[in-house]
Amino acid sequence: QVQLEESGGGLVQAGGSLRLSCTASGSIYRVNVLGWFRQAPGKERELVAAERSDGRTYYPDSWEGRFTISSNNGGDTLYLQMNSLKPEDTAAYFCAAGDRNGYNWYDDASLWAYWGQGTQVTVSS
Secondary structure, three states, X not given: OXXXXXXXXXXXXOOOOEEEEEEEEEXXXXXXXXXXXXXXXXXXXXXXXXXEOOOOEEOOOOOOOOEEEEEOOOOOEEEEEXXXXXXXXXXXXXXXXXXXXXXXXXXXXXXXXXXXXXXXXXXXX
């Protein structure tokens, strides 16, 4: 099992920044990718960014470059730096871990194996 715990969410004004953290523990050798998803009320969970165990990062085509994923040297803490936040970024943000090979499945939340409880990000206008 892999346990994931997010932190760093909160309330921020539009244009501000936040950095989310996700601490992974347990059998993290089982996973080969860590990622961030978000889910706004009434919407599907969507991928924000992912980082493979070899350090390569993946962002959906729709992203504007305001968010950056990174990790610590030990690979057990994942970060999401969010800049120039907009009210439409308001959502619950989830850390996830995957154990499948390849990368063409990253956008499908149902294929990720492990999830954190989520942290709320609210951006006021």
